[in-house]
Amino acid sequence: MKVLLVDDDPALLEVLGAYLEGAGFEVLVAEDGEKALELFPTADLVILDLMLPKVGGLEVARILRRERPEL
Numbered sequence: 001m002k003v004l005l006v007d008d009d010p011a012l013l014e015v016l017g018a019y020l021e022g023a024g025f026e027v028l029v030a031e032d033g034e035k036a037l038e039l040f041p042t043a044d045l046v047i048l049d050l051m052l053p054k055v056g057g058l059e060v061a062r063i064l065r066r067e068r069p070e071l
Contacts, residue, residue, distance in 0.1 A: 004028045004043035006036040006060070008052055016047070033060045040064055046071060 003025045007013050010031070017027045028043060030036040033055025040046060046064060050057035064071055 007049040
């Protein structure tokens, strides 16, 4: 299962990413909303911060829900 982890805090991405990988997940990482929108089509699950640079987390969530409501 692929998890898209979206946050602008590199330390948080590192810790959560390592934990998820250790639990057997494949982890995709995005540090801003723009990158998240590029990667989400291949993800099975998204963990999304709301305050992001470029494209905010709420806008990303709206787009994700519109494009892939099952996600």
